[in-house]
Amino acid sequence: MVFNTNRVKRIITMTSKKESTQSTEERLCPMPQIAKLIGGKWKLVVLQILIFHGTHRFNELRRKIEGITQAMLTNQLRALEEDGLISRKIYAEVPPRVEYSATQKAMDLNEMFEEMHRWWVKYEG
Amino acid sequence: MVFNTNRVKRIITMTSKKESTQSTEERLCPMPQIAKLIGGKWKLVVLQILIFHGTHRFNELRRKIEGITQAMLTNQLRALEEDGLISRKIYAEVPPRVEYSATQKAMDLNEMFEEMHRWWVKYEG
Protein backbone atom coordinates (compact mmCIF):
# COMPACT_ATOMS: atom_id res chain seq x y z
CA MET A 1 0.00 0.00 0.00
CA VAL A 2 1.49 3.29 -1.06
CA PHE A 3 -1.31 5.61 -0.06
CA ASN A 4 -1.96 6.84 3.43
CA THR A 5 -3.47 3.96 5.34
CA ASN A 6 -4.84 6.07 8.17
CA ARG A 7 -6.91 8.16 5.86
CA VAL A 8 -8.26 5.05 4.27
CA LYS A 9 -9.19 3.57 7.63
CA ARG A 10 -10.90 6.78 8.59
CA ILE A 11 -13.00 6.72 5.48
CA ILE A 12 -14.00 3.14 5.95
CA THR A 13 -14.94 3.92 9.54
CA MET A 14 -16.93 6.96 8.51
CA THR A 15 -18.96 4.98 6.12
CA SER A 16 -19.75 1.92 8.21
CA LYS A 17 -22.66 2.95 10.37
CA LYS A 18 -23.89 -0.58 10.72
CA GLU A 19 -21.32 -3.28 10.50
CA SER A 20 -23.25 -6.44 9.89
CA THR A 21 -25.87 -6.91 7.27
CA GLN A 22 -25.06 -4.14 4.82
CA SER A 23 -23.22 -4.86 1.64
CA THR A 24 -19.90 -3.21 0.87
CA GLU A 25 -21.69 -1.26 -1.78
CA GLU A 26 -23.73 0.36 0.95
CA ARG A 27 -21.05 0.76 3.59
CA LEU A 28 -18.87 2.69 1.23
CA CYS A 29 -20.53 5.62 -0.46
CA PRO A 30 -22.88 4.15 -3.02
CA MET A 31 -21.31 4.49 -6.44
CA PRO A 32 -24.44 3.56 -8.38
CA GLN A 33 -26.18 6.61 -6.90
CA ILE A 34 -23.19 8.82 -7.62
CA ALA A 35 -23.21 7.48 -11.15
CA LYS A 36 -26.81 8.64 -11.45
CA LEU A 37 -25.79 12.15 -10.49
CA ILE A 38 -22.64 12.62 -12.51
CA GLY A 39 -22.60 9.56 -14.76
CA GLY A 40 -23.45 9.38 -18.41
CA LYS A 41 -21.53 10.63 -21.34
CA TRP A 42 -21.99 14.38 -20.93
CA LYS A 43 -22.74 15.38 -17.35
CA LEU A 44 -19.12 15.59 -16.26
CA VAL A 45 -18.28 17.62 -19.34
CA VAL A 46 -21.04 20.11 -18.66
CA LEU A 47 -20.21 20.36 -14.97
CA GLN A 48 -16.54 20.83 -15.68
CA ILE A 49 -17.26 23.77 -17.96
CA LEU A 50 -19.75 25.43 -15.64
CA ILE A 51 -17.60 24.90 -12.55
CA PHE A 52 -14.30 26.07 -13.98
CA HIS A 53 -15.42 28.47 -16.67
CA GLY A 54 -18.46 30.01 -15.04
CA THR A 55 -21.91 30.79 -16.36
CA HIS A 56 -22.79 29.88 -19.92
CA ARG A 57 -25.70 30.31 -22.24
CA PHE A 58 -27.25 27.34 -23.98
CA ASN A 59 -25.52 27.77 -27.31
CA GLU A 60 -22.23 28.64 -25.66
CA LEU A 61 -22.29 25.24 -24.04
CA ARG A 62 -23.36 23.68 -27.28
CA ARG A 63 -20.41 25.13 -29.16
CA LYS A 64 -17.93 24.18 -26.45
CA ILE A 65 -19.08 20.60 -26.25
CA GLU A 66 -18.15 19.01 -29.49
CA GLY A 67 -20.48 16.34 -30.73
CA ILE A 68 -23.45 16.95 -28.47
CA THR A 69 -26.88 17.48 -29.96
CA GLN A 70 -29.41 20.01 -28.80
CA ALA A 71 -31.66 17.32 -27.48
CA MET A 72 -28.91 15.69 -25.45
CA LEU A 73 -27.71 18.97 -24.04
CA THR A 74 -31.26 19.82 -23.01
CA ASN A 75 -31.68 16.43 -21.38
CA GLN A 76 -28.46 16.62 -19.43
CA LEU A 77 -29.11 20.19 -18.31
CA ARG A 78 -32.58 19.25 -17.10
CA ALA A 79 -31.26 16.24 -15.23
CA LEU A 80 -28.48 18.25 -13.64
CA GLU A 81 -30.95 20.92 -12.63
CA GLU A 82 -33.25 18.37 -11.04
CA ASP A 83 -30.35 17.07 -9.00
CA GLY A 84 -29.55 20.58 -7.84
CA LEU A 85 -26.18 20.71 -9.55
CA ILE A 86 -26.86 23.59 -11.88
CA SER A 87 -29.20 26.55 -11.84
CA ARG A 88 -31.12 27.91 -14.77
CA LYS A 89 -31.82 31.59 -15.10
CA ILE A 90 -34.24 32.80 -17.71
CA TYR A 91 -34.13 36.40 -18.91
CA ALA A 92 -37.36 37.83 -20.32
CA GLU A 93 -35.80 39.22 -23.43
CA VAL A 94 -36.08 38.97 -27.18
CA PRO A 95 -34.27 36.98 -28.34
CA PRO A 96 -34.67 34.76 -25.29
CA ARG A 97 -31.65 34.18 -23.11
CA VAL A 98 -31.09 31.38 -20.64
CA GLU A 99 -28.00 31.13 -18.51
CA TYR A 100 -26.74 28.05 -16.77
CA SER A 101 -24.37 28.08 -13.84
CA ALA A 102 -23.04 25.63 -11.30
CA THR A 103 -24.64 25.62 -7.87
CA GLN A 104 -22.62 25.45 -4.67
CA LYS A 105 -23.31 21.75 -4.59
CA ALA A 106 -21.61 21.40 -7.96
CA MET A 107 -18.86 23.84 -7.05
CA ASP A 108 -17.93 21.56 -4.18
CA LEU A 109 -17.12 18.93 -6.75
CA ASN A 110 -14.17 20.99 -7.93
CA GLU A 111 -11.77 19.22 -5.60
CA MET A 112 -12.84 15.92 -7.07
CA PHE A 113 -12.29 17.30 -10.54
CA GLU A 114 -8.84 18.45 -9.55
CA GLU A 115 -7.90 15.01 -8.28
CA MET A 116 -9.33 13.50 -11.41
CA HIS A 117 -7.31 15.91 -13.48
CA ARG A 118 -4.04 15.25 -11.65
CA TRP A 119 -4.59 11.55 -12.11
CA TRP A 120 -5.32 11.99 -15.78
CA VAL A 121 -2.20 14.08 -16.38
CA LYS A 122 -0.08 11.54 -14.53
CA TYR A 123 -1.26 8.52 -16.44
CA GLU A 124 -2.78 9.60 -19.71
CA GLY A 125 -1.48 13.13 -20.30
CA MET B 1 -16.81 32.04 -6.84
CA VAL B 2 -16.30 30.38 -3.52
CA PHE B 3 -13.48 28.04 -4.40
CA ASN B 4 -9.84 29.02 -4.80
CA THR B 5 -9.56 30.91 -8.05
CA ASN B 6 -5.81 30.58 -8.32
CA ARG B 7 -5.96 26.83 -8.29
CA VAL B 8 -8.59 26.91 -10.94
CA LYS B 9 -6.50 29.16 -13.15
CA ARG B 10 -3.54 26.90 -12.69
CA ILE B 11 -5.52 23.92 -13.82
CA ILE B 12 -6.85 25.69 -16.87
CA THR B 13 -3.33 26.76 -17.77
CA MET B 14 -1.96 23.30 -17.27
CA THR B 15 -4.44 21.82 -19.64
CA SER B 16 -4.27 24.32 -22.47
CA LYS B 17 -1.31 23.25 -24.56
CA LYS B 18 -2.70 24.76 -27.72
CA GLU B 19 -4.97 27.68 -27.31
CA SER B 20 -6.70 28.07 -30.60
CA THR B 21 -8.55 25.37 -32.42
CA GLN B 22 -9.19 22.85 -29.69
CA SER B 23 -12.57 22.55 -28.05
CA THR B 24 -12.99 23.02 -24.33
CA GLU B 25 -13.61 19.34 -24.10
CA GLU B 26 -10.06 18.81 -25.20
CA ARG B 27 -8.38 21.63 -23.33
CA LEU B 28 -9.72 20.40 -20.04
CA CYS B 29 -9.02 16.80 -19.31
CA PRO B 30 -11.32 14.85 -21.57
CA MET B 31 -14.23 13.55 -19.56
CA PRO B 32 -15.51 11.18 -22.23
CA GLN B 33 -12.22 9.33 -22.06
CA ILE B 34 -12.29 9.29 -18.29
CA ALA B 35 -15.81 7.99 -18.47
CA LYS B 36 -14.54 5.13 -20.60
CA LEU B 37 -12.04 4.22 -17.91
CA ILE B 38 -14.15 4.51 -14.79
CA GLY B 39 -17.64 5.00 -16.13
CA GLY B 40 -20.46 2.53 -16.29
CA LYS B 41 -22.51 1.12 -13.50
CA TRP B 42 -19.95 -1.15 -11.84
CA LYS B 43 -16.39 -0.01 -12.45
CA LEU B 44 -16.29 2.51 -9.64
CA VAL B 45 -17.80 -0.05 -7.29
CA VAL B 46 -15.17 -2.64 -8.15
CA LEU B 47 -12.34 -0.14 -7.95
CA GLN B 48 -13.52 1.18 -4.63
CA ILE B 49 -13.49 -2.27 -3.12
CA LEU B 50 -10.11 -3.26 -4.52
CA ILE B 51 -8.51 0.08 -3.62
CA PHE B 52 -9.80 0.39 -0.07
CA HIS B 53 -10.30 -3.25 0.88
CA GLY B 54 -7.39 -4.88 -0.90
CA THR B 55 -7.13 -8.02 -2.98
CA HIS B 56 -10.23 -10.09 -3.63
CA ARG B 57 -11.08 -13.31 -5.33
CA PHE B 58 -13.74 -13.46 -8.02
CA ASN B 59 -16.55 -14.73 -5.84
CA GLU B 60 -15.58 -12.47 -2.99
CA LEU B 61 -16.21 -9.54 -5.27
CA ARG B 62 -19.37 -11.15 -6.51
CA ARG B 63 -20.75 -11.49 -3.01
CA LYS B 64 -19.79 -7.96 -2.03
CA ILE B 65 -21.36 -6.37 -5.05
CA GLU B 66 -25.04 -6.84 -4.68
CA GLY B 67 -26.94 -7.31 -7.91
CA ILE B 68 -24.07 -7.93 -10.28
CA THR B 69 -24.11 -11.02 -12.47
CA GLN B 70 -21.13 -13.24 -13.23
CA ALA B 71 -21.07 -12.06 -16.80
CA MET B 72 -21.05 -8.41 -15.89
CA LEU B 73 -18.40 -8.86 -13.23
CA THR B 74 -16.22 -10.68 -15.75
CA ASN B 75 -16.74 -7.94 -18.32
CA GLN B 76 -15.90 -5.14 -15.95
CA LEU B 77 -12.85 -6.93 -14.57
CA ARG B 78 -11.56 -7.57 -18.10
CA ALA B 79 -12.09 -3.96 -19.10
CA LEU B 80 -10.40 -2.67 -15.97
CA GLU B 81 -7.51 -5.02 -16.55
CA GLU B 82 -7.09 -3.83 -20.13
CA ASP B 83 -6.95 -0.28 -18.93
CA GLY B 84 -4.26 -1.20 -16.43
CA LEU B 85 -6.37 -0.43 -13.40
CA ILE B 86 -6.44 -3.88 -11.88
CA SER B 87 -4.13 -6.89 -12.02
CA ARG B 88 -5.21 -10.47 -12.27
CA LYS B 89 -3.21 -13.22 -10.65
CA ILE B 90 -4.00 -16.81 -11.45
CA TYR B 91 -2.96 -19.58 -9.09
CA ALA B 92 -2.44 -23.01 -10.58
CA GLU B 93 -4.51 -24.83 -8.02
CA VAL B 94 -7.52 -27.05 -7.76
CA PRO B 95 -10.03 -25.58 -7.32
CA PRO B 96 -8.80 -22.68 -9.40
CA ARG B 97 -8.11 -19.39 -7.69
CA VAL B 98 -7.88 -15.97 -9.27
CA GLU B 99 -7.10 -12.87 -7.30
CA TYR B 100 -7.79 -9.31 -8.35
CA SER B 101 -6.04 -6.29 -6.96
CA ALA B 102 -5.76 -2.60 -7.73
CA THR B 103 -2.67 -1.46 -9.60
CA GLN B 104 -0.75 1.64 -8.61
CA LYS B 105 -2.59 3.47 -11.33
CA ALA B 106 -5.86 2.62 -9.63
CA MET B 107 -4.46 3.26 -6.17
CA ASP B 108 -3.72 6.80 -7.23
CA LEU B 109 -7.43 7.28 -7.71
CA ASN B 110 -7.95 7.01 -3.96
CA GLU B 111 -7.70 10.78 -3.50
CA MET B 112 -10.44 11.22 -6.03
CA PHE B 113 -12.55 8.68 -4.21
CA GLU B 114 -11.98 10.54 -0.97
CA GLU B 115 -13.14 13.81 -2.47
CA MET B 116 -16.11 12.06 -3.95
CA HIS B 117 -16.90 10.55 -0.60
CA ARG B 118 -16.63 13.86 1.28
CA TRP B 119 -18.92 15.42 -1.27
CA TRP B 120 -21.41 12.61 -0.97
CA VAL B 121 -21.48 12.78 2.81
CA LYS B 122 -21.97 16.54 2.70
CA TYR B 123 -24.86 16.52 0.31
CA GLU B 124 -26.48 13.12 0.28
CA GLY B 125 -25.27 11.42 3.46
Place this chain on the structure above:
DNA sequence: CAGAATCCTGTGCGATACTG
Protein backbone atom coordinates in the same frame (compact mmCIF):
# COMPACT_ATOMS: atom_id res chain seq x y z
C1' DC C 1 -32.05 31.80 -29.27
C1' DA C 2 -33.45 28.03 -26.79
C1' DG C 3 -35.86 24.82 -26.78
C1' DA C 4 -39.90 20.78 -27.65
C1' DA C 5 -41.44 16.71 -30.12
C1' DT C 6 -40.50 12.55 -32.75
C1' DC C 7 -38.50 8.78 -34.24
C1' DC C 8 -34.67 5.68 -34.45
C1' DT C 9 -30.53 2.89 -33.14
C1' DG C 10 -26.46 0.89 -30.65
C1' DT C 11 -25.09 -1.18 -26.77
C1' DG C 12 -24.89 -1.41 -21.82
C1' DC C 13 -26.72 -4.43 -19.07
C1' DG C 14 -28.81 -8.60 -17.57
C1' DA C 15 -30.86 -13.66 -17.26
C1' DT C 16 -29.77 -18.14 -18.11
C1' DA C 17 -27.25 -22.15 -19.14
C1' DC C 18 -23.00 -24.53 -19.82
C1' DT C 19 -17.65 -25.74 -18.81
C1' DG C 20 -12.46 -26.63 -17.42
Place this chain on the structure above:
DNA sequence: CAGTATCGCACAGGATTCTG
Protein backbone atom coordinates in the same frame (compact mmCIF):
# COMPACT_ATOMS: atom_id res chain seq x y z
C1' DC D 1 -14.26 -21.82 -8.28
C1' DA D 2 -14.06 -19.00 -11.97
C1' DG D 3 -15.30 -18.47 -15.54
C1' DT D 4 -17.43 -18.66 -21.04
C1' DA D 5 -21.47 -18.54 -24.41
C1' DT D 6 -26.01 -16.97 -25.93
C1' DC D 7 -29.87 -14.38 -26.12
C1' DG D 8 -32.55 -10.29 -25.56
C1' DC D 9 -34.35 -5.95 -24.04
C1' DA D 10 -34.58 -1.42 -22.12
C1' DC D 11 -32.75 2.75 -22.33
C1' DA D 12 -29.09 6.10 -23.06
C1' DG D 13 -27.90 8.47 -26.76
C1' DG D 14 -28.64 10.60 -31.50
C1' DA D 15 -30.76 12.73 -36.09
C1' DT D 16 -34.18 15.46 -37.62
C1' DT D 17 -37.88 18.57 -37.68
C1' DC D 18 -40.86 22.02 -35.62
C1' DT D 19 -41.95 26.23 -32.35
C1' DG D 20 -42.49 30.47 -28.92
